[in-house]
Amino acid sequence: MDRNEFAARVIGQTDRMYRISWSILRCDEDCRDAMQEAALKAWEKRYTLRNEAYFETWLTRILLNECYAIQRRRKRTWPIEDTAELFVQPKDLTLSLALQSLPEKLRLPLVMHALEGMTYEEIGRALRISKATVTGRIQRAKQQLRKELEV
Amino acid sequence: MDERNIDLRDAVPPTPDLCRNAVLHAVSTYTEEQKMRRPYKLILVVAVITALLCGTVALAASGWNVLRFLQLSDDHMSNELVENVSAQAAVDHCSIQIDSVVTDGKFLAFDWTVQNSDVTKPVYIQVDSFTGNGVPLFTDGNDDFNYQWFPGMFNDGTMQDGNLAMLPDEIIGDKLDVEMVVGVYTPKQPVYQMEVFDADAIRQKQNEGYYVLVAGEGLVFEDPREGLVIGYGPMNNMCADSFDRTEMVARFTVDLTQGRETLKQLLLPEPFDNNGFKMQYTYAAVSSLQVSCTIEMYTDDMSREKADALLSEGYFELTDMDGNMLDAVVLNGFGGIRERDDGSWCVYFDYSFANDAILPDVVSVSFFMDDGGVLFAPIEMR
Known part of the structure; x- marks a missing residue:
């Protein structure tokens, strides 16, 4: 994969990168930092991409590391009940708040599956958890989300 | 949740x-970027770890060992170098166990299992x-799996993982502690x-004298500005005093001699001239575990600026002589200019990959140019 193709593939992942980083950080400025750093590191670490077929998962893994690094670096955590710090509000605020109310470990696999179309196997690879665990978390996420929306 | 009616988008x-x-x-800076950020000799190379950790949990019940951690089959040729060490340490209801190690004197890899038996x-x-021998072995800051709440994400309180380190030059002697x-x-x-x-339940439990851990992600504390906040741990200054620290020290000694004996220098071929671009191996060695090489690429009297530009005009891959990329487990891959x-000046690239019998006898660390050209540099591996 040459530089231009690599850049094009990274740019093509922008929306996914935002949604995934939003699922963790829920602050647009932090998302920006994570996405920018992930895009840079992906280029630096491109030699570690063994199979181009896994590009998206590989990039997602780098992005996740950046998100977690930002969480730690800024010693920043987010109040579950508060609205995220966003420049653009979601279309369905009620649904968004319900989604945000889920614990991250449930929210993230759900977003990766329902929004990004990632398979359970791909999610497991990115999050380093088993496929069975992914399945369980997504089921629980759906249950809790439904519960939140019923209230 | 009825996904037909709810659009999470x-x-x-x-x-x-x-x-x-x-x-x-x-992405606009890709052409300008210097790729190597840290001295490679001091880096724990975990280029492969992202892939290595996949399926960690699934493997838990089926015999975790260093070869599984390295994603190598049990009959991989480095199996002869695997040492069983059975290093253990425990404190209260927590334990760490290291069962197997493999080293060829250049790389060190081992498995580990950490457990909290009281979830x-x-x-x-x-x-x-x-x-190792008192010399810090560094982990790559990009892989942050070396800390974790237990049980946290691991419902049974067990995490199986491992480490892969490139040994620094300061490591001398036949034994590695x-x-x-x-x-x-x-x-x-x-x-x-x-x-x-559940904010009400959290406050109730806190009033009863509990710390509350939500979804294994961290403790919940009351932030004066933000209210109840989830995600606290001992690394948060706000609650660092809320923890007692004990430690488990796992120690083992590895004999470096056997692995080093399998580490053999490869015959360095003469520089290849690809239409004015010279490619020259300056180091190449093979062991039962891996193959390492360093290649330089340059033109006559190349300036620093030209080297920098060339670095940005393509990328290295391990290929066969037809230009097909080889599916080798990459242990290390760094490029830069020097x-x-x-x-x-020249462009150089450091490459290490798992030695594998399925690889052809002759491989090439090939440079794929942006204009579609491929510069080959064949080298015999055996």
Whole structure:
């Protein structure tokens, strides 16, 4: 994969990168930092991409590391009940708040599956958890989300 | 949840321009970027770890060992180098166990299993120190799996993982004494674990004297500005005093001689001239575990600027002589520019990959140019 193709593939992942980083950080400025750093590191670490077929998962893994690094670096955590710090509000605020109310470990696999179309196997690879665990978390996420929306 | 009626896309905001621009800006710098950020000799190479950790949990019940950690089959030729060490350490209800190690004197890899056998008493565990013969062995900051709440994401309180390190040059002698200090941070008050954030229940439990851990992600504390906040651990200054620290120290000694005996220098071929681009191996060695090589690429009297530009005009891959990329487990891969003895500059690339019988006898660290050209540099591996 040459530089231009690599850049094009990274740019093509922008929306996914935002949604995934939003699922963790829920602050647009932090998302920006994570996405920018992930895009840079992906280029630096491109030699570690063994199979181009896994590009998206590989990039997602780098992005996740950046998100977690930002969480730690800024010693920043987010109040579950508060609205995220966003420049653009979601279309369905009620649904968004319900989604945000889920614990991250449930929210993230759900977003990766329902929004990004990632398979359970791909999610497991990115999050380093088993496929069975992914399945369980997504089921629980759906249950809790439904519960939140019923209230 | 009825997914037919709920569109989660409406729950996440559209990508704001500042994020979109950040990615565009990042990719625009690709041509300028110096790839290597840290001295490679001191880096724990975990290029492969992202892939290695996949399926960790699934493997838990089926015999975790260093070859599985390295994603190598049990009959891989490095199997002869695997040493069983059975290093163990424990404190209270937590333990660490290291069962198998493999080294060829250049790389060191080992498995480890960390367990909290009492899942009702969560602890935060992290690797505080990792040394060989007293010399720090570094982990790549991009892989942050060396700390974790237990049980946290691991419902049974067990995590299986491993480390892969490139040994620094300071490591001399025939024995390597490895020490891994694992801090165990225990909350000072009893912990109540909740799966779902419930503010009323949290406050009630806190009033009863509990720390509340939600979804294994961290403790909940009252932030004066933000209210109840989830995600606290001993690394948060706000609550660092809320933990007692004990430690588990796992030690084992590895004999470097056997692995070193399999480490053989490869015959360095003469420089290849690809239409004025010279490619020259300056180091190449093979062991039962891996193949390492360093290749330089340059033109006559290449300036630093030209080397920098060339670095950005393509990328290296391990290929066969037809230009097909080989599916080798990459242990290390770094590129950069550097000055040669005669004062000219070159692009160089350091490559290590798992030795595998399925690889052809002749491989090439090939440079794929942006214009579609491929510069081959064949080298015999055996």
